[in-house]
Every structure is written in C-alpha cells, then in structure tokens.
Amino acid sequence: MNKSFIAGAMIVVSTTLLSGCIIHVGNASAMDGNDVSTMLGSVNIASGKHAGDISSINGNVDIDEHGSAEDISIVNGNLDMESHVTVRRIDVVNGDIFAASHVTVTKDVETVNGDISFDPHGKIGGNLETVNGDIHITDVTIEKDTATVNGDINVEGDSVIFGDIVYKSSDSKWIDEDDHMPTLTIGSNVTLHGSVILERPVELKIENQDIEAKVIVSYADAK
Numbered sequence: 001m002n003k004s005f006i007a008g009a010m011i012v013v014s015t016t017l018l019s020g021c022i023i024h025v026g027n028a029s030a031m032d033g034n035d036v037s038t039m040l041g042s043v044n045i046a047s048g049k050h051a052g053d054i055s056s057i058n059g060n061v062d063i064d065e066h067g068s069a070e071d072i073s074i075v076n077g078n079l080d081m082e083s084h085v086t087v088r089r090i091d092v093v094n095g096d097i098f099a100a101s102h103v104t105v106t107k108d109v110e111t112v113n114g115d116i117s118f119d120p121h122g123k124i125g126g127n128l129e130t131v132n133g134d135i136h137i138t139d140v141t142i143e144k145d146t147a148t149v150n151g152d153i154n155v156e157g158d159s160v161i162f163g164d165i166v167y168k169s170s171d172s173k174w175i176d177e178d179d180h181m182p183t184l185t186i187g188s189n190v191t192l193h194g195s196v197i198l199e200r201p202v203e204l205k206i207e208n209q210d211i212e213a214k215v216i217v218s219y220a221d222a223k
Helices: 003-007
Strands: 017-019 022-025 036-039 042-045 054-057 061-063 068-075 079-081 086-093 097-099 109-111 116-118 135-138 146-148 153-156 165-167 183-186 196-198 203-206 215-217
Touching: 022 036, 036 042, 042 054, 061 068, 079 086, 135 146, 146 153, 165 183
Parallel strands: 017 036, 022 042, 036 054, 042 061, 054 068, 061 079, 068 086, 079 097, 086 109, 097 116, 116 135, 135 153, 146 165, 153 183, 165 196, 183 203, 196 215
Antiparallel strands: none
C-alpha cells in the first residue's frame, strides 16, 4: 500500500484539481493523457481515452471500455473498470475494485478495506492484495502473490497464480476489530505454481488435490 499517498491524502497537486464534480477525461474537464486529482468529486475516463496518474479523495473512478490510465490512488471511493481496460497500478483505501472482462493491470492491485473482483480473462502483472476485503477472481492470471488478512478468497475457473496465496497474520493497525475466520475457496481447474501459506486460521474449500498438498500452516497454535 502506498503509505505516502495515505499520509498526504489532503494535499493534492496535479494537472487537474477539482472538487464536488465529475471530471470527464477526454472532453473539456481534462485533456486526454493528463494526470487528474480530485477531492469530493469523481473521475470518468471515456471509452478509448487515456489518463495519466489519477488521485481521488471521497470520489469514485470509472473507466469505460478500452480506456486506460497509469497509477490510480483512491481514498474513500470505488473503482469500476469496464472491459478491455488497462492500468498500471491500483491503490485503494476504503473502497471496492471491480474489473469486467479482459482488464489488465501491469503492476500491483491493493486495497485496505475493500473487496476486489475480476471477471474472466483479466491479468495482473504484480501482487493482488487486500486487508479486510474479499477477493473473487475467475479465469484470471496473476503473476505474483494473492494475499489478504481477514477477507475471503475465491479463485475459480481456469485462473493461474504464479506466486503464493497468503493469509497474513493479523498484527496490523488496519485489522478489523470484528475479526472472523475467513474462507479460502479454490476451484478444481485452478493452477497454483506457488504455495498456500496460512499465517492465521482459515477455513479451506480446495477442490484441487494438487493445490491441497501445497498448504503450509505456519501459525503457532495450529493443530
């Protein structure tokens, strides 16, 4: 998680700085290719248009079909990406991420308190990680690790994960006080090149015996 963005969330400097409105990239609101920052407003990237870095506080970001952007940072807002969208990196605090089919993120996808959902034929070139949110992916390729602390993870279809699936120990300031035992669900056709690493108790629903054999339990009170 980009801590510098969180620490400086109230200081926003960029090509475009607006509040209380919707910034439409590709028309009069913001030129195609520019960086965009907003407080108390949302951002929309029109179909086929490209934005630079996007920073949003208390606003949503929507990217239409075949749109693209560089790094996306959001505090208190959701990210919604339609099909065939491409972005470099995603970093969200208190918001959900939804990706329709054929969405590509070339680097990491991270949230603190927010769910992450990727529809079929997506690709993530880095890590996919949340703290208190759920992860649901179907027919998605992840080049590195998939990780959470408190969230459920559901991996379905012909998804391929080249790194590990990790449940981290709950020793972070971001942990929800209403901590519960999360569930890891892995479908029968999923390919996992790494291991399932459990640093905390997790309910397992693994249909693939090869993946079940890769479970590593590393917390102290494991039976």
